[in-house]
Amino acid sequence: MRAAPSEPSRRSHDREILALAVPAFGALVAEPLFLMADSAIVGHLGTPQLAGVGVASAALTTATGVFVFLAYATTAAVARRIGAGDRRGAVQQGVDGLWLALGLAVPVVLLTLLLAPWAAGVLGASPTAAPYAVTYLRISSLGIPAMLLVLAATGVLRGLQDTRTPLVVAVAGFTANIGLNAGLVYGAGLGVAGSAWGTVLAQTGMAAVYLVVVVRGARRERASLRPDPAGIRAGARAGGPLLVRTVSLRAVLMIATAVAARLGDDQVAAHQITMTLFSFLAFALDAIAIAGQAIIGRYLGASDAPGARAATRRMVEWGLGSGVVLGLLVVLARPLYVPLFTPDPVVQGQLHTALLLLALSQPVAGLVFVLDGVLMGAGDGPYLARAALATLAVFAPVAVAVPATGTGLAGLWWAMNLFMLVRAVFLVARARGGRWLVTGAVRS
Template sequence: MTQAPAASRSSRRRHDREIITLAVPAFGALVAEPLFVMVDSAIVGHLGTPQLAGLGIAAALLMTAVSVFVFLAYATTAAVARRVGAGDLGSAIRQGMDGIWLALLLGIAVVAVMLPAAPWLVEIFGASGTAAPYAVTYLRISSIGIPAMLMVMAATGVLRGLQDTRTPLYVAIGGFAANAALNLGLVYGAGLGIAGSAWGTVMAQCGMAAVYLVVVVRGACRHGASLRPNAGGIRASAQAGVPLLVRTLSLRAVLLIATAVAARLGDTSIAAHQIILALWSFTAFALDAIAIAGQAIIGRYLGADDPAGARAACRRMIEWGIGSGVGLGLLIVLARPILIPLFTSDPAVEATLLPALLVVALTQPVAGVVFVLDGVLMGAGDGPYLAGAMLVTLMVFTPAALLVPPFGGGLTALWWAMALMMTVRMATLGLRVRSGRWVVTGATR
């Protein structure tokens, strides 16, 4: 009678240690990424308003171009983790190298488009005549670093699959420090202005990619994995990434539609919406860290032919997701008197912001479950289902959001539509997890 509960407690403690060991460093690395843009903004902001406006436009274009390829990290994590679970580290690293080669090829293709198209992209983004030259300068120089950025994504996925989230944290911290130092030196010391900021960021990104390559190459040499590009492996990595690309584009569409609707509600609403998005993004980093742990842990269990372990880890991570969501929701509610004045002193914006922010707080437990289930299914390599589920979510969310202005709804109604979106995601992902069809064991899916 007492042995089963004791065994259950032991299992929970083991899963807790795994989750904490992987999620905490992953959270640190995730938070370090937006700090690059914050540092650039702080340094360039002192050059003048046109330069800062140009940076804002160029940074938005760059982040959009890079974020759609986040599957390089997610798909690589799942594939590598499966082979780790199967005990074949050589194949795991070989799979990771295929992802890195794919990242390099995609990066070169993006640069080939971005360099000549920079003026056109800046123009359609609505840049003013004074900001446009700075935006084009920053965009063209920074685009040179896109191959390095994508290689960092893929290499991060390799290390996560190898159950190592500490190295990405250290690299992110080093990259952040190098970026800050180089930007200061080149912008002010060398007098290069906004071009110096762009070159500093490119140099920091290339340095990060070089560190990752050294780590992966050492692992490949240690386990006898080939470093040469393999056409079949690269093609397989690309095919595995297509469903996750569809998922990511659908999610980006949700966020763009929400922002467009908020803009139609007026300047006060769009200002409040941007503040809520910033806070929502921060909570997403915390929950995404658990999802990243889920990708690595689930992939390893399935690769080790341990479906029971995968299901037990899934259950425990759902509990973590709910608990983290409750904690983040309470944090938003309790900290709102401090948080809101940090972003705005406009009484109208504050009045519009508060009720919508409470909706975000209430839906954090739902978001916690969604992020965890997303990570579990990614770790299982269930990309096609994730793509289909996100498309269904987009089809439900779009009319709900677009009907907000005609029916006289405000920002709070829009964020209730966002809550609906998260609920639909939880339902579709939950159905898949309950069905057990994601539990496919073996070194490959």
């Protein structure tokens, strides 16, 4: 890479990263609070109801989570147009992303309605919990169009270098969700169905706010609101490789959970706690990655490859530093948070090694998340897809062999660290080269 940027340039990059990353982190944390609020409210109805909502939430998260590329691909495409000075084209790209989201939502809703009983069974819902899972999943499926619209619209605003509006909308949506759920579950006596309807209404309200913001922007820039087949196809092509990447990474987490299930109840419990912390730490690091998507897309759109490299270098420093801090917090704060998760001394004992391994991986995770965001911002989806598939191919046999080796939960989390290390190797190798530095308003 080139020589380190000057101090004023470093300060400029720092201000830019923080301005985008801090609100993005708040919005990311607000999203899972929807399901946490549902669980907390439904938990007072009874154990079968809570179990049913837990199963349905897992299915719903899987059904919609794979479409996160709607946000990622749209961010990169819109940011490139902004960098090139084509604000009208940027907004038009965002409108195409919204139409793509709607087009994808229709079959997903139909499949979720049809396959809800099957999904409840596959995910292990008990005979008493299954009816509640099916009810929650079928009603919640009506909110899938809103959820996908929110993903696409969030990508539009991030590409426009605005992460504050998504934060405000996410916080307002979470607040509305709590009020609606409490009122419908207990006030209206709708039980689990009320919880699902409350979440659907809150998500629909969020989507409506985003649509108003995007439509106003489109009218201001005189961009068309009609569906453009060519633009929608371009968005689908850009998102396809990112879909492969996301599915591959989710497969890693599913394999890890399946392997943990074969290790025994105590180790499964410790694994789930460790995974909860893994996911929360990922939100913090992903906020920097989101800033990377928006910043790198804009630099490349402006044909400023040296600026993109300088910004990447500074974000890598932020990622590594954040990873070190988070790793230390995981270790030093254990006496404070471990008792909150479990009072069982056996599970706490299993957690000891797993948490140390989680902490050890955080600097590498910081590097991985940042470079992942940088390459997404550059529109380098095909490489990310190939790297994710290769990483899965390395991780899967190692993880599956853990029960046979007798290494238990520690062996599984060594495999998780290997997964992160292999990802880092692929991403660093790509970032050090120049093939991702494709400039211009549109990545050809």
